Amino acid sequence: MIARLIEGVPRRTLAMLAALLIALIAAPLVSGDYLLTVMILILYFAYIGQAWNIMMGFAGQLSLGHALYVGLGAYTAAALYVHYGIGPWIGLLVAVPIAALAGAFIGFLAFRFRVAGVYFAILTIAFAEFARVGFDHLAWTSGSSGLFLPVAQYTHNDLWLLRGHPVMFYYVILAATALAFIICRALLQSRVGYFWLAIREDEEAARSAGIDTFHYKMVAVVISAGMTSFAGVFYAFFYNNLFPEQVFHISRSIEIILGPIVGGIGTLFGPILGALLLTGLAETLTAALAALGVDLPGAKQVFYGICLLLVIVALPDGVWPWLARKLGVRERKS
């Protein structure tokens, strides 16, 4: 299994990966609370980016509504915990099927009716918005006034109930991100992965080559949605509060996909690098503006937008393909 995963990967890449993983595992020993929170955020976006990338980067289906799956995961686990005291890991067992089912429903409707491209993207926005307004009026999750989890005391870490110090959350999301990376690598090397790439490149050609495109697009959306819902569970237990206006909002969906696009769509490192660059950029801008004494709401976002603009104009394929060439660890074009 492991031998197959690393088959054909250059030594240099493996060495760098190992170094990166060790650095990430050791990081909490030297980083303060602030840096730790930033790194949790980076890994969180790297994880969701990886999950989203399965749909867009591998199978070529542009989803602009992934906030739906985050939200469903977050609300399912949080509501089970608040109402019945059911822990997040059991909650996850409920949340993943719910999100996967939602993904399957959207995928079934869209792919049956040959809704594709921009139309598919807007259909996914529509479902996320639908959920946002729906949850605003759902009394069971306290509607628009928000669902709150009892705030944890940092006296001891309870991994089973996900209550405790940020360091614990850091290792949870690090493990999830590493697992997502491995899953994506395994998927790309599997039969399904090759079918996805064929569908992404030319769906008609894939169909005429005998690939059941409907079936494999469904597989992509179900896996992607299920994986994304874990990020929601994590979000709920890390932040302890949920508002439909925040969780399901279109700007959340956009946030999710900026990382992989900036990093490099369809690559395994793209989502991680993109999350690092964008979160790093946002935090640097905050710090820089604070140091300069600029206190203008919006100033940070203007710079952020300009940086996005420059990246997409200069590097159409994203940062990772370019960086990989520089480092001499070019990922096989996938």
Added chain:
Amino acid sequence: MPAEVYLNVAVGGVLAGLVYGLMALGLSVIFGVVRVVNFAHGEMMTIAMYLAVVLFSAFHLDPLLMLVPISAVLFVFGYALQAGVINRFITRPEHSQFLLLVAIAIIMVNVLLIIFGPDAQNVQTSYSYDSFQIGALIVDATKLYAGCAAIVVAAALFAFFRYTTLGTAIRACADNYTGALVVGLDVHRLYALTFGLGAACVGAAGVMLVLIVDVTPALGPAYTLLAFVIVITGGLGSMPGALLGGVLIGFTEAMAGLLFTPSAKSMFAFAILVLVLLFRPQGIMGKRAA
């Protein structure tokens, strides 16, 4: 509730829907020709709305009189945007175009936020609270003016595309990109022109909308979404479809606000969108492309 209430709300919804339709018309024209989805559409509209607010508060210029000048400003803005940046992206994949326009939208929203702050602003004209009474029907003057102006602007745009050489040339680009290049059309310039026209449309819509709703910088993304819903409902790329979609969504939102709760009204707009996408993905008036 008496029947007149329903009638009044319905007519108000249809008139507001005409303005929505004009906004969506801009998006539809841009997509129909340039094949780029303008994710900064609502943000461009808020720029026009703020221009109207500033001109009114500084010089007491009536927004309806400023319709043409503000649209002209937006035209130049749209032309420059397409000629300067977006033209380089027309052959790039959709997600690349998407990121470009999202970046532009982020910049627009936050520049407006820096200049005007987060508070809602509006225009109080002398006729803000006027209304016309026709039998049992009471119509707000602002909505009536705005709806009529939307029809006039839309008609002018139809005429331009139908009867002028330039309009014909633009339609040729939309029909067949390679063919247009072969017969020697300057496609990039025509694209810039189209984006300018789309921006002028949404600018005109913004000027009228400022009579009906308060403007905040955060309004942009919400209206971008609304424009998508309308355009897909009516048929992406279809001009009459955009207007019809606007009226349908305006009517639905008004009725949903009356019959259920105003906060749930956008759910009904999205429900219509989902139904249309599933059973008639090309939209009500759209022609199915291959």
